[in-house]
Amino acid sequence: MLYWLPRVCLFLLIAGVLAFGALRATSEDIASTLIVVTLGLGLFSLTLHVFPPERH
Secondary structure (H helix, E strand, O other): OOOOHHHHHHHHHHHHHHHOOOOOOOHHHHHHHHHHHHHHHHHHHHHHHHOOOOOO
């Protein structure tokens, strides 16, 4: 569960910001932000897969 906690919190934060209109952006800006976040989470997952915290 702790493995997924940062991702869930990040997605909730993004959803909250977009839902409450705190970020005035076009659909292209929102799509770009979500792509960057998804790529960042993918790199984070890859890093954890290559260098598991319990081994180092």
